[in-house]
Amino acid sequence: MSTAAFLPSASDPGRVGALLVQEVRWEQGRPEPVAGTEREIRADLVLLAMGFTAVADSPLFEQLGVTLTERGAVARDDTWRAEADGVFVAGDAGRGQSLIVWAIAEGRACAAAVDAYLMGETRLPAPVVPTSRPLSA
Numbered sequence: 643m644s645t646a647a648f649l650p651s652a653s654d655p656g657r658v659g660a661l662l663v664q665e666v667r668w669e670q671g672r673p674e675p676v677a678g679t680e681r682e683i684r685a686d687l688v689l690l691a692m693g694f695t696a697v698a699d700s701p702l703f704e705q706l707g708v709t710l711t712e713r714g715a716v717a718r719d720d721t722w723r724a725e726a727d728g729v730f731v732a733g734d735a736g737r738g739q740s741l742i743v744w745a746i747a748e749g750r751a752c753a754a755a756v757d758a759y760l761m762g763e764t765r766l767p768a769p770v771v772p773t774s775r776p777l778s779a
């Protein structure tokens with residue numbers, strides 16, 4: 643895995659000419675650059691296909707009174723609730739970068755939690771909890 647920065651083209655500084663990449667090592671959940679692994683890769687076109695990197699910066703969070711985790715997700719408890727009353731969080735916004743199956747399962751379970759919050763009880767299915775993790779082989 644590597645981090646990247648764009649370098650401008652020598653003939654047209656307004657266009658990308660290369661990527662500067664560096665290997666990273668995961669330490670305590672964070673990517674740490676590995677010294678001495680920097681290299682350039684020539685490029686005419688760069689397509690970014692990044693997963694969730696954090697919820698988009700927005701005044702909404704402060705207005706609602708919710709906080710973000712150090713990884714940029716919305717903090718939530720084990721009943722899908724964010725820190726503000728009546729605010730629930732499911733999918734990438736709460737779990738961080740993940741897969742569609744998790745977003746679907748979390749959405750269903752979160753709907754059950756919202757139903758219980760509004761009605762006092764629920765009969766909706768809750769296939770996962772916020773701390774559920776993939777089954778390991």
Ligand SMILES: Cc1cc2nc3c(=O)[nH]c(=O)nc-3n(C[C@H](O)[C@H](O)[C@H](O)COP(=O)(O)OP(=O)(O)OC[C@H]3O[C@@H](n4cnc5c(N)ncnc54)[C@H](O)[C@@H]3O)c2cc1C
Pocket residue numbers: 691692693694698700702732733734735739740741742743745
């Ligand atoms: C490039 C790429 C490839 C991927 N490939 C796969 C794959 O092959 N298989 C797989 O399982 N997963 C894949 N994923 C991950 C998958 O897309 C996500 O895990 C999933 O979409 C998360 O669903 P979600 O509903 O939590 O969030 P999202 O799908 O991100 O939905 C959030 C929605 O909220 C909207 N929104 C944001 N802010 C506001 C606001 N202030 N007001 C109103 N609306 C707002 C956004 O526009 C968006 O429509 C990929 C992700 C990326 C980026």
